Amino acid sequence: MDISFKQVSHTYQVNSPFEYHALKSLDFDIKSGQFVAIVGHTGSGKSTLIQHLNGLLKPTSGEVVIGDYRLKADEKTANIKGLREKVGVVFQYPEHQLFEETIEKDIAFGPKNFGASDETIQARIPKILEAVNLDVALLNRSPFDLSGGQMRRVAIAGVLAMEPDVLVLDEPTAGLDPRGQQEIMDMFYKLHHEKGLTTILVTHSMEDALKYADHVIILEQGKKYLEGKPEDIFVQQARLKQVQLDVPEEIQFLMDLEKRLGMTIHYEKQSVDDLADTIKHRLGGGQ
Amino acid sequence: MASSLIIGQYVPADSVVHRLDPRTKIMMIFTFVIIVFFANNAPSYLWLTVFSLGAATLTKIKPRFLLKGLKPVWFLIVFTFLLHLFVTREGDVLTTLLGFPVYTGALIQGFQISLRFFLLILVTSLLTLTTTPIEITDAIETLLHPLKKIKFPVHELALMMSISLRFIPTLMQETEKISKAQASRGVDFKTGPLKERIQAVVPLLVPLFVSAFKRAEELAMAMEARGYRGGEGRTRLRELAIVSRDYIAFCLFFIVIAGLFVLRG
Numbered sequence A: 001m002d003i004s005f006k007q008v009s010h011t012y013q014v015n016s017p018f019e020y021h022a023l024k025s026l027d028f029d030i031k032s033g034q035f036v037a038i039v040g041h042t043g044s045g046k047s048t049l050i051q052h053l054n055g056l057l058k059p060t061s062g063e064v065v066i067g068d069y070r071l072k073a074d075e076k077t078a079n080i081k082g083l084r085e086k087v088g089v090v091f092q093y094p095e096h097q098l099f100e101e102t103i104e105k106d107i108a109f110g111p112k113n114f115g116a117s118d119e120t121i122q123a124r125i126p127k128i129l130e131a132v133n134l135d136v137a138l139l140n141r142s143p144f145d146l147s148g149g150q151m152r153r154v155a156i157a158g159v160l161a162m163e164p165d166v167l168v169l170d171e172p173t174a175g176l177d178p179r180g181q182q183e184i185m186d187m188f189y190k191l192h193h194e195k196g197l198t199t200i201l202v203t204h205s206m207e208d209a210l211k212y213a214d215h216v217i218i219l220e221q222g223k224k225y226l227e228g229k230p231e232d233i234f235v236q237q238a239r240l241k242q243v244q245l246d247v248p249e250e251i252q253f254l255m256d257l258e259k260r261l262g263m264t265i266h267y268e269k270q271s272v273d274d275l276a277d278t279i280k281h282r283l284g285g286g287q
Numbered sequence B: 001m002a003s004s005l006i007i008g009q010y011v012p013a014d015s016v017v018h019r020l021d022p023r024t025k026i027m028m029i030f031t032f033v034i035i036v037f038f039a040n041n042a043p044s045y046l047w048l049t050v051f052s053l054g055a056a057t058l059t060k061i062k063p064r065f066l067l068k069g070l071k072p073v074w075f076l077i078v079f080t081f082l083l084h085l086f087v088t089r090e091g092d093v094l095t096t097l098l099g100f101p102v103y104t105g106a107l108i109q110g111f112q113i114s115l116r117f118f119l120l121i122l123v124t125s126l127l128t129l130t131t132t133p134i135e136i137t138d139a140i141e142t143l144l145h146p147l148k149k150i151k152f153p154v155h156e157l158a159l160m161m162s163i164s165l166r167f168i169p170t171l172m173q174e175t176e177k178i179s180k181a182q183a184s185r186g187v188d189f190k191t192g193p194l195k196e197r198i199q200a201v202v203p204l205l206v207p208l209f210v211s212a213f214k215r216a217e218e219l220a221m222a223m224e225a226r227g228y229r230g231g232e233g234r235t236r237l238r239e240l241a242i243v244s245r246d247y248i249a250f251c252l253f254f255i256v257i258a259g260l261f262v263l264r265g
């Protein structure tokens, strides 16, 4: 589904001493099938932005268009439940939303609310468990007996089970071990391609944004600061520094390489192994 | 939404009322709650209204915010007024409204009672609007201190109060977060038949209780790890002190009380 933000502003607690302008005249488009990363310093409005994607929040001015759905201030959105079925959101620390007696029931909760039949859900569960790397033997256990990382996987499975077209991820790997982070991000990336999803990832990891996204939006104090291809955005060290963001490790490394050895390698999303090969080749190439 | 109700919410500002000692405010408001019931004629009500509005102005909180925040209470005030209007039968019949006779006594009484109600709510909400929950707890602990003599657990009570007050906003945030997460999974809290809406509370309450218990456990552990033990011999981080502006406030308030008893019929 195509998503488009038109001059979207959001103000919390309008007309009170606590009034706060969290989003200011945001304008951008996301094409169906894109993998978009949203980055920004803490408090820049990322979580506020993504709550507009399934109608949890409405713009206080401007409008958001998601496929056939339209969110606008003072306008009732028809069939908001339909929108929430199409847009699956994995929130920050999603394990806090677990509540059922068994893991199986918790995973089935979302699709059931949207009217999926028991057979359909049962057919989906094994595939999803495999995707999030959980053992089938766990299905009848209570979600509260699991480790933090496992709980996170159950919560993610609960969203995937809804089979959304748009997947919104708010720092899905925060607080996990490095191995688990990589596993989960790779899983989302694979799903994105296999199912042709539109994926919107909020992250504090510039490396993840660089590696997975094909479009990056940088927020700063509720405004759009930069937008474009990751390989164009993440080389602008000075501009990133202004909003307290770092250059991803790979690019930092290539910059240092250029400074120290005068070797220029253009970054175009090569893997670390490929980069190593290129460098080896150039060094061994015996100039 | 819950945030539109301002009773119990603290609004930071730099005003005389904010700087008054919390004990001064509590004692004055406690007295006010009693003396409101002594007003019995127009001058005495006017006198108390002037005092209340004056105090509200001194807080430097925008009147519009105050009035908006009292919105949920307006309904009760209007209801009280109407109830008296139709039920009381004193004085002469003024007119008939919807087939009911309206007496002059009813009009006066309805007006007085709902004004009294309004003043009570306005003044008591000024306490929480201008005083942080921590200050209120500290003040209650010192005010109740004499009860220690009869083995009343004053310190424990104050501790419990401050912990609960500290966690109310956290719990509200958590509620909002979890209800958003469940709404994204298709739970409908707002429409649908009553039975379904009641069922919709389960996915909200279970995670809320789980996290509240977890928090309580962590807090207890953290307090123990830092060697916390009861009240005896504990010194305070914040010392309360009655200063000259508190004495001035007491004097002015005494004039209000005296004025009331002069004016009442």
Ligand SMILES: Nc1ncnc2c1ncn2[C@@H]1O[C@H](COP(=O)(O)OP(=O)(O)OP(=O)(O)O)[C@@H](O)[C@H]1O
Pocket (backbone or CB within 6 Å): A012, A013, A020, A022, A040, A041, A042, A043, A044, A045, A046, A047, A048, A049
């Ligand atoms: N319910 C609310 N009421 C008032 N202000 C809010 C509310 N929710 C968020 N804010 C404010 O809006 C701003 C943006 O918040 P948001 O949660 O969108 O930030 P974020 O970019 O997701 O930050 P983080 O990286 O820390 O998750 C913050 O300054 C926050 O204090």
Ligand SMILES: [Mg+2]
Pocket (backbone or CB within 6 Å): A046, A047, A048, A092, A170
């Ligand atoms: Mg956030």
